[in-house]
Amino acid sequence: MTINDVKHVKLVQWVNEIAALTTPDAIVLADGSAAQYDELVNECVEKGLCVRLNEEKKPHSVLFNSDPSDVARVEKRTFIAAKTKDEAGPTNNWIDPVELKKTLTGLYSGCMKGRTMYVIPFSMGPLGSPISKLGVEITDSPYVVINMMIMTRVGVKVLDLLGTDGYFVPCLHSVGKPLAAGETDGGKWPCAPMENKYIAQFPETREIWSFGSGYGGNALLGKKCLALRIASVLARDEGWLAEHMLILKVTNPEGKSRFVTAAFPSACGKTNLAMLIPTIEGWKVETVGDDIAWMKYGADGRLYAINPEAGFFGVAPGTSAKSNKNALIAASKNTIFTNVALTADKDVWWEGIGYDAPGPLTDWHGNEWIQDKSNKEQAPAAHPNSRFTAPANQCPCIAPEWEDPQGVPVSAILFGGRRPSTIPLVHMARNWNHGVFLGSIVGSEVTAATLDVKAGTIRRDPFAMLPFCGYNMGDYFKHWIEVGKAGDADKLPKIFYVNWFRKTAEGKWLWPGYGDNSRVLKWIFECCEGTAKTVDTPIGIMPTVDAIDRPADVSEEDMKELLKVDVDGWLKEVEDIRTNHYPKFGAHLPAELAEMLDTLEANLKAAKN
Ligand SMILES: Nc1nc2c(ncn2[C@@H]2O[C@H](COP(=O)(O)OP(=O)(O)OP(=O)(O)O)[C@@H](O)[C@H]2O)c(=O)[nH]1
Numbered sequence: 001m002t003i004n005d006v007k008h009v010k011l012v013q014w015v016n017e018i019a020a021l022t023t024p025d026a027i028v029l030a031d032g033s034a035a036q037y038d039e040l041v042n043e044c045v046e047k048g049l050c051v052r053l054n055e056e057k058k059p060h061s062v063l064f065n066s067d068p069s070d071v072a073r074v075e076k077r078t079f080i081a082a083k084t085k086d087e088a089g090p091t092n093n094w095i096d097p098v099e100l101k102k103t104l105t106g107l108y109s110g111c112m113k114g115r116t117m118y119v120i121p122f123s124m125g126p127l128g129s130p131i132s133k134l135g136v137e138i139t140d141s142p143y144v145v146i147n148m149m150i151m152t153r154v155g156v157k158v159l160d161l162l163g164t165d166g167y168f169v170p171c172l173h174s175v176g177k178p179l180a181a182g183e184t185d186g187g188k189w190p191c192a193p194m195e196n197k198y199i200a201q202f203p204e205t206r207e208i209w210s211f212g213s214g215y216g217g218n219a220l221l222g223k224k225c226l227a228l229r230i231a232s233v234l235a236r237d238e239g240w241l242a243e244h245m246l247i248l249k250v251t252n253p254e255g256k257s258r259f260v261t262a263a264f265p266s267a268c269g270k271t272n273l274a275m276l277i278p279t280i281e282g283w284k285v286e287t288v289g290d291d292i293a294w295m296k297y298g299a300d301g302r303l304y305a306i307n308p309e310a311g312f313f314g315v316a317p318g319t320s321a322k323s324n325k326n327a328l329i330a331a332s333k334n335t336i337f338t339n340v341a342l343t344a345d346k347d348v349w350w351e352g353i354g355y356d357a358p359g360p361l362t363d364w365h366g367n368e369w370i371q372d373k374s375n376k377e378q379a380p381a382a383h384p385n386s387r388f389t390a391p392a393n394q395c396p397c398i399a400p401e402w403e404d405p406q407g408v409p410v411s412a413i414l415f416g417g418r419r420p421s422t423i424p425l426v427h428m429a430r431n432w433n434h435g436v437f438l439g440s441i442v443g444s445e446v447t448a449a450t451l452d453v454k455a456g457t458i459r460r461d462p463f464a465m466l467p468f469c470g471y472n473m474g475d476y477f478k479h480w481i482e483v484g485k486a487g488d489a490d491k492l493p494k495i496f497y498v499n500w501f502r503k504t505a506e507g508k509w510l511w512p513g514y515g516d517n518s519r520v521l522k523w524i525f526e527c528c529e530g531t532a533k534t535v536d537t538p539i540g541i542m543p544t545v546d547a548i549d550r551p552a553d554v555s556e557e558d559m560k561e562l563l564k565v566d567v568d569g570w571l572k573e574v575e576d577i578r579t580n581h582y583p584k585f586g587a588h589l590p591a592e593l594a595e596m597l598d599t600l601e602a603n604l605k606a607a608k609n
């Protein structure tokens, strides 16, 4: 099937309009076939844009190195172009949509010269699921096409669902680097300079216009742009939730299963928790999704979640046989690597892969790199935000329900982030609104997953949605409260706040994390069953010190520290929320949350006296 066979009137019109604006040399339909995937990969290999990996070690896999300026999402260049600044809210960058469209139309003009324009029909969610949404991405990047083929369901089947007039979200993308006659990329990753990069969402018209970046969430428009920024607006209007959450299935030794979702900011452990191998006897964890969850009420009044994606775009560094064996197996074939290091025999390597570099490497810049363990300052061989794009069905612990069009019923929702102090290992909200309060105050150390905020500093990242909420975050809090009201209190998921990232005064991890997080999942499971050992505290409901099975390498004293209510630390937290965080939302802040903050402060003060 070619672009000329497309029967959808509006799609054909839109493709023609964009082609007239961007003037590509050719237009190709992404039909979703394995043959087309291979053809595109071959082209990229021939043009020197990627390296084919060792067929025995990493079958059917390639490695791309991006431009050093184009290695992560760029939040300063990400815009919510709502009609008014107030609708975009205090946490989003805003430009008037009319003005932004004018600027971008100028940039798009002739921007695909010398390139092929690809038209990618895709489905976020299982094909035909009542929760799924269809989109079409136009892009001039073959890298985007092959990544979208792994991350979403692409091609002719989507066109069949669209028919002649079905609804799709139009997603326009260009790397923003037209080629003059005879010019080539010369093996270099094409992108535009920072000041010309725009990741633009138009929430009223549900459109996405992305220009100048080829990387991750900036360019694979089904992911953060559609499945979170645009979907959060749809979810608000239609009464459901579009969230930056993993979905996992946990089964106890008696064979009873429950589903859990968890929102942690970028590079804070979603993929790892979703694929965890429990260190406690008889427990099992399986994966439904590792990054995004869409949740809607089912006919039985429970919240059901689907994973709108079909692959994993996972952080490579730190992924080892010890920390996340399942991710390594998922990415052992048919995988696209970006910005990791290359070994002499064309395998991949990264910091924290679990073994030393096997001889000299080619680092992500394309330079020779020889490991020097005596040099703590040595620049890494793999970029800290280097990633693997791997099909979800290659994950050995993928849950059988992962493509169920109805989704899976959610028992527990977790919030968390990187907090070296104050926040205990786990606590449970007293009720839904208290859980919304906990989501609204999440803070985390910034990671390498975003380019323009200094890594390591703590910032508030409500619901791990700070870079992904498509409208006013204060209204988003309100929406969460409304969703709770629409449900039946005893059918709603219980809400928890977890923190795997507590450190000692010497900067060592207080909690081993990874597989040992199953011990916390067990307590959460027991809370859902009503059998957990709990204690009421000023901040919420917590495990008694003996309620959580203690790992061998955690002392009783450390456990007490992990489960302590740090009254003074929390009072500082309250102060920061009261003076720096909540005032940003002005009249958009729900009264329920302001009350929760007062109650928390009163509880803490009472505990102090
Ligand atoms: N100390 C500690 N580190 C962890 C834990 N879980 C994950 N990490 C590290 O955190 C980093 C990011 O983990 P991921 O699971 O890829 O994070 P993510 O939330 O899926 O990230 P995005 O894909 O950016 O949304 C990796 O370097 C992990 O090794 C944990 O329980 N403890």
Ligand SMILES: O=C([O-])CC(=O)C(=O)O
Binding pocket: 072, 073, 215, 216, 217, 218, 223, 224, 265, 266, 267, 291, 313, 449, 450
């Ligand atoms: O969107 C991306 O580039 C990667 C990702 O999952 C995140 O940053 O949360």
Ligand SMILES: [Mn+2]
Binding pocket: 244, 265, 266, 267, 291
């Ligand atoms: Mn993510």
